[in-house]
Amino acid sequence: MGNSFNTIAFFQDKCDGCGDCVPACSRHHTGGADSKHSRIKVAKDAEQQSFGIALCRQCGQPQCVMNCPSGALSKDLSTGIVKWDKEKCVNCQLCTLACPYGGITYNALTDQVMKCNFCDGDPACVKACPRGALELKQVASIFNAWGDLEDLVAPGLSACLGCNSEMLLRHTLRRIGPNVVVATPPGCIAGVGSVGFNAKTGLKTPVFHPLLTNTAAMLAGARRYYKRIGRDVTMLAMAGDGGTADVGFQSLSGAAERGEQMIYICVDNEGYMNTGVQRSSTTPYGAWTSTTPVGSVLRGKTRDAKPLPLLMAMHNCEYVATASTAFMEDYYGKLGKAIEAAKKGMAYIHVFSPCPTGWRFPTGKLIEVARKAVETNMVPLWEFELKEGRIRFTHPVDNPLPVQAYLSLIGKYKHLDGKQIAFIQEQTNRKIGVLKNFAREEKKEQVSNAA
Amino acid sequence: MVHTKYLIIGSSHAGLSALDAIRLQDKEGSLTLVTQESCLPYSPTMLPYVLSGQAQEEKVFLRDQRSLDGLCVVFKPGAKAVAVDERSRQVTLQSGEKIEYEKLLLATGAAPKLPPVQGLEAAPHHVLRTLEDALDLRSKIRKEGMAVVLGAGLIGLHAAENLAKGGMKVAVVEALSQVLPGYFDEEASQMIFRAFADNGVKILLNEKASKVKGSDGQTTLSLASGGDLPAGLLVVATGVQPRVEVLKGSGVEVDQGILVDERMRTNMNGIWAAGDVAQARGFFESSKILNATLPNAVEQGRIAGMDMVDDPALKVFQGAVSLNTYKFFGHRAFSVGMVREEEGCEVERAVVADSFKYQKLIFKEDQLVGASGINSDLDPGIMVQLIRRKAHLGDVKARFCASPVDISRVMMTNMWR
Numbered sequence: 131m132g133n134s135f136n137t138i139a140f141f142q143d144k145c146d147g148c149g150d151c152v153p154a155c156s157r158h159h160t161g162g163a164d165s166k167h168s169r170i171k172v173a174k175d176a177e178q179q180s181f182g183i184a185l186c187r188q189c190g191q192p193q194c195v196m197n198c199p200s201g202a203l204s205k206d207l208s209t210g211i212v213k214w215d216k217e218k219c220v221n222c223q224l225c226t227l228a229c230p231y232g233g234i235t236y237n238a239l240t241d242q243v244m245k246c247n248f249c250d251g252d253p254a255c256v257k258a259c260p261r262g263a264l265e266l267k268q269v270a271s272i273f274n275a276w277g278d279l280e281d282l283v284a285p286g287l288s289a290c291l292g293c294n295s296e297m298l299l300r301h302t303l304r305r306i307g308p309n310v311v312v313a314t315p316p317g318c319i320a321g322v323g324s325v326g327f328n329a330k331t332g333l334k335t336p337v338f339h340p341l342l343t344n345t346a347a348m349l350a351g352a353r354r355y356y357k358r359i360g361r362d363v364t365m366l367a368m369a370g371d372g373g374t375a376d377v378g379f380q381s382l383s384g385a386a387e388r389g390e391q392m393i394y395i396c397v398d399n400e401g402y403m404n405t406g407v408q409r410s411s412t413t414p415y416g417a418w419t420s421t422t423p424v425g426s427v428l429r430g431k432t433r434d435a436k437p438l439p440l441l442m443a444m445h446n447c448e449y450v451a452t453a454s455t456a457f458m459e460d461y462y463g464k465l466g467k468a469i470e471a472a473k474k475g476m477a478y479i480h481v482f483s484p485c486p487t488g489w490r491f492p493t494g495k496l497i498e499v500a501r502k503a504v505e506t507n508m509v510p511l512w513e514f515e516l517k518e519g520r521i522r523f524t525h526p527v528d529n530p531l532p533v534q535a536y537l538s539l540i541g542k543y544k545h546l547d548g549k550q551i552a553f554i555q556e557q558t559n560r561k562i563g564v565l566k567n568f569a570r571e572e573k574k575e576q577v578s579n580a581a
Numbered sequence: 582m583v584h585t586k587y588l589i590i591g592s593s594h595a596g597l598s599a600l601d602a603i604r605l606q607d608k609e610g611s612l613t614l615v616t617q618e619s620c621l622p623y624s625p626t627m628l629p630y631v632l633s634g635q636a637q638e639e640k641v642f643l644r645d646q647r648s649l650d651g652l653c654v655v656f657k658p659g660a661k662a663v664a665v666d667e668r669s670r671q672v673t674l675q676s677g678e679k680i681e682y683e684k685l686l687l688a689t690g691a692a693p694k695l696p697p698v699q700g701l702e703a704a705p706h707h708v709l710r711t712l713e714d715a716l717d718l719r720s721k722i723r724k725e726g727m728a729v730v731l732g733a734g735l736i737g738l739h740a741a742e743n744l745a746k747g748g749m750k751v752a753v754v755e756a757l758s759q760v761l762p763g764y765f766d767e768e769a770s771q772m773i774f775r776a777f778a779d780n781g782v783k784i785l786l787n788e789k790a791s792k793v794k795g796s797d798g799q800t801t802l803s804l805a806s807g808g809d810l811p812a813g814l815l816v817v818a819t820g821v822q823p824r825v826e827v828l829k830g831s832g833v834e835v836d837q838g839i840l841v842d843e844r845m846r847t848n849m850n851g852i853w854a855a856g857d858v859a860q861a862r863g864f865f866e867s868s869k870i871l872n873a874t875l876p877n878a879v880e881q882g883r884i885a886g887m888d889m890v891d892d893p894a895l896k897v898f899q900g901a902v903s904l905n906t907y908k909f910f911g912h913r914a915f916s917v918g919m920v921r922e923e924e925g926c927e928v929e930r931a932v933v934a935d936s937f938k939y940q941k942l943i944f945k946e947d948q949l950v951g952a953s954g955i956n957s958d959l960d961p962g963i964m965v966q967l968i969r970r971k972a973h974l975g976d977v978k979a980r981f982c983a984s985p986v987d988i989s990r991v992m993m994t995n996m997w998r
Contacts, residue, residue: 142994173990177980182987182994184960193962196598196879199624200636201643218640220630223906223913223961224875230997232960232990236913 134270134277135188135210138246138253144529145181145263147174154258158249166239169246170255171232183264184232185255186246188212194245197228210270211248219243261529272462279304282334289322292486292493294455294500295397296322299368301458302395303335305465310364311352312337315345315378317370318485319397321404324368343377345369346385349392364472365392371412372402375438386445389475393468396438396480403488411436414508415557416550418542419488429545434557439480440565443514443521448475451513451524454482456500460511460524467513475516482509490541502536507562508554512569521568533558584681585613585655587889588672590662590827591688592616593624594875595856595882597643599686602886604652610890612654613680615672617661621645623712625690626875629739631715633746638716662689665831667849672827684851684889687828687839688882691821691857691873696731696756700793704800706815709736721814724748729802729812733760733784735907737818738777742909744814745782752810753777753784754802756819760784764905764916765953768932769939772955776910776937821873823858836860838871843897845885853889855881864900864969865919865950872901904965912937915961918968919943919951926950929982942985947974949981963989966997 149172153163160167171184192212195203202219205212214234221242225234234245246253256264282303289296295318303310312335314320323332325339340348349365356363374382374396382394401419402408409419415434418424422431443450449471451464461481468477484499486492491499503509507530512523533555537543546554587603589596592614603612616622621642630636649656657674664673665685672680693708695701707718718740726749730741733755745751753760759770760777777784789805793815802810823838834840834848838860845853845861856878863870880898887895904917922928922943931940940959943951948971952964966972967989974981981988 140994171990173987173994175977175980175988175991178991180991180995182991184963184990184993193879196594196601196883197876199594199626199643199875200630200641218636220627220636221908222626222630223908223915224626227904227906227915227917227961227965228876228879229960229962230966231993232963235960241911 133207133210134273136248136251136270137188137267138185138248138256139265139267140183140185141263141265142181143531144261145172145183146261147172147181148260150258150260151183151255151264154254155246158254159244164239166237167244169235169244171235184235186212186229186233187231188246188248193228193230194225194234197224199224203234209248209251212245213247214243214245216242269459272458276304276462279307280334282308283324284326284330284332284334286327287323287332289318290485290487292496293318293322294483294485294496295319295399297455298395298397298481298483299324301455301461302366302368302465303333305462306364306366306393306469308335309362310335310366311349311356313340313345313349313365313367313369314338315340315367315369315373316342317373317397317402318399318404319368319370342373344381345373345378346390346392346394347381349394350385350388350390353391362473364469367392367394369394369396370402371396371398371400371438372410374398375411375436383445386442386447386476386478389448391472391475393465393472393477393479396478397483398438398480399483399485399488400435401488403485407488412438414554416543416546416554418545424545429547429550430542437561439478439512440568442478442480443568445476446516447478447514448472448516449477449514450480451478452480452482452509452511454500454504454509454511456497456504457511457525464513464524467515471515484540488542490544491539495539499536499539502531502539506531506533506536506558508533508536508558510562510565512565520571521565523565523569530562582671582679582681583613584611586610586683587612587686588680588682588684589614589686589688590616590672591686591690591856591858592618592622592656592658593688593690593856594878595688595690595859595885596686597622598879598882599688599853599855599886599889600652600654602883602892603890606887606890606892609653612652613657613682614649614654615657615660615662615674615680617659618711619659620712621656621658624875625710628709628712628715629736629743631712632709632719632740633743634719638712641712662827664829665827665833665852667831667833667852670851682851685853686882686885686889687833687847687852687854687858688856688878688885689824689827689858692824693817694820694822695817696790696819698731698790698793701790701817704793704795704815706793706800706817708817709740710821718814718816722747722749723813725750726813727811728752728814728816729754729800729810730816730818731790732817732819733757733786734763734818734820735761735905737816738773738907738909740816740818741777741782741784742780744816745780749814751782753782754788754790754804754810755784755786756789758787760786761907762920763903764907764920765914766921766941769914769941769953769955772934772937772939773909773914776912780910821857823860823871825858836869840869841881844888844895845881845898846888853885855885861898862900864902866900870901872903874903874905876904877901899969902965902968904961906961912956914953914955915957915959915964916953917951917961917964918949920953922951929985940985942982944974944978947978948972949974958986960986960989960993963993966993970996972996
């Protein structure tokens with residue numbers, strides 16, 4: 131498999147046009163701050179107060195390279211950087227005609243073209259951006275690290291179009307590897323076919339279908355058996371929120387209390403999505419489901435979701451985390467910790483899993499929905515390690531978007547009135563406040579050991 | 582007989598671009614690349630720079646043998662194709678060797694076109710189309726020598742500038758009323774004209790050569806308007822014509838160039854054509870046109886290659902847009918799309934003649950259809966996209982006209998992030 135590369139992402143909504151990236155770029159490349167040397171340009175539409183950037187995208191099939199008659203431009207297949215060779219360049223400017231992004235531009239001070247070279251992997255512009263509008267995306271490292279490994283899901287899944295759970299299943303198994311026993315209780319994960327059809331399993335690993343109520347108990351038994359015969363096999367539950375937070379909670383809570391060694395992943399699509407979209411105890415306030423309908427009296431669910439990840443942290447699990455498929459680097463990192471933690475006790479990961487079918491949004495918006503949930507602080511990403519004894523935010527959102535930016539994407543919230551939205555905003559602020567309290571580092575009194 | 586799955590004739594941009602597209606999908610299918618040139622692949626665009634000495638001739642090559650080997654390409658330089666038999670799917674080389682192909686791409690490019698001037702063919706003259714041409718011409722540059730260039734197109738002007746920089750006294754003879762009519766309007770071309778005049782190059786517009794006589798180093802050009810021009814060195818750059826001789830006797834349809842559809846297919850099954858030799862739909866024109874530019878060759882070659890391997894990602898050719906960049910005497914110019922406004926078009930012009938700045942945007946309703954500039958800060962590539970995507974500017978248009986560099990960059994960020 132070919133290499134995948136890091137990129138610089140631009141978040142237009144976070145850019146206020148301050149232009150700090152420009153002198154940072156110039157300084158890196160020339161030592162001076164003259165903006166004419168900058169490889170990154172900030173453009174302004176004053177009337178709309180919106181900003182754009184012209185910057186090399188280090189394309190996979192770079193048009194500038196294809197259109198260069200001198201061979202001065204080339205794509206470095208080990209770093210992904212589109213390189214410019216000053217010695218070979220004849221200054222014909224055809225690259226500026228070929229690039230759709232304004233990523234290679236004419237520098238009047240040198241009478242030559244110039245382009246971003248990624249500052250040897252540590253871009254100065256990203257470090258200079260005070261608002262996080264420029265971000266170094268290292269997701270490619272996941273692909274490079276895990277892309278060659280086998281996809282452990284068998285062909286022929288019957289998930290809905292745009293299903294988040296399917297993606298999650300594939301990534302999770304790829305990371306954990308084949309030395310695993312998977313339990314998928316009733317719910318979408320089993321429903322998409324992971325347990326199989328016609329006497330063949332849907333995964334290339336051992337997989338079984340416990341009851342909705344006893345997933346954690348069965349995995350605990352399986353782990354103990356394997357230990358007894360001297361084999362270190364990872365136990366993995368991929369369960370829905372119903373099988374976790376509702377009737378499955380008793381066995382999960384018990385297994386956590388006993389410190390059973392497993393990775394328990396709750397794929398939280400906020401309800402019973404495969405049986406007709408009924409509410410569960412993790413369905414949030416205000417959401418439409420078939421059992422919390424919208425009419426003249428009811429306006430969606432009247433109670434808020436059970437704070438399951440926090441409950442699990444209070445069980446003194448070895449490791450607890452929340453995750454989202456919009457933040458894959460984060461998820462992979464957490465899986466890595468969970469694998470280690472599950473050798474000692476329970477590792478619990480609660481993955482926020484938007485459902486295009488049950489929540490009523492276009493399939494192409496899945497990742498956007500997942501991302502906005504995090505950026506509004508409705509789904510904060512954090513982890514809890516028993517040895518640290520406190521919560522740590524893994525993707526802190528300092529300037530959260532209003533909850534409406536998330537709610538407005540989703541059909542199940544389209545009936546919400548201003549009062550309900552205000553209430554959700556208030557609850558979101560309150561819950562993030564609670565988490566921040568758990569995340570606070572206690573300042574220990576400095577005890578002087580000096581004699 | 583040699584059998585190959587893919588046969589590409591011509592190793593410049595169209596051929597190489599097709600090669601890359603094929604290899605993205607089919608890593609192993611046998612691929613043979615033949616060229617009449619005796620060296621590794623290079624771009625004719627480099628020739629003015631070889632002429633000026635800015636590019637060293639041994640460093641102009643776009644691929645080396647190792648990279649071709651790495652792509653499992655059988656590269657045959659010095660192999661001129663002389664006949665195509667589409668029934669038996671065979672190409673005959675000048676050596677008599679025959680190659681059997683499954684899929685054939687004709688990327689034979691274009692050859693200099695000589696104007697009908699009495700005595701020209703017999704008289705010593707230079708063209709600038711191959712590396713050999715460039716090296717030959719470079720060796721003939723003499724300080725204080727007299728040079729005449731026929732034609733004020735890109736090749737002619739590049740040649741004239743480099744000969745002048747080499748110390749020659751240069752005159753350019755152009756039949757039309759302006760230089761570079763394919764890329765710039767009257768006003769812009771006058772600025773270019775001025776730059777040449779300021780640097781001692783005389784450009785005779787509305788002028789033709791009627792007769793050429795003399796032998797090496799002693800050539801004299803008679804002008805249609807009367808008078809003679811001594812030409813120690815005569816360079817002919819009055820345009821190019823597609824190299825289609827190889828198709829003589831074949832059933833492949835040829836008009837000015839090889840007629841191709843929007844997938845670069847000719848009328849014959851299994852034969853594609855791309856680049857300077859192909860005649861394909863225009864972006865603005867309803868008819869099929871020639872477009873002998875590098876970006877066009879790259880794009881057509883890519884489309885042909887993708888179609889030859891049935892790449893599902895193929896998007897058909899949207900039509901050739903006239904486009905180019907041009908650097909002259911320290912100035913830089915570009916041109917994309919429409920050059921002269923049609924009826925019903927609006928024009929936004931920004932010219933500062935003293936500082937040698939020129940910028941022209943042509944709109945049809947709320948769409949950009951043409952952009953050109955001299956020492957302009959516009960991003961030519963973004964202009965290309967706005968035109969090709971037929972982007973509706975709507976109420977952004979007024980702001981676009983007021984600050985096109987910024988607004989086009991913001992639009993690019995919004996539209997094709």
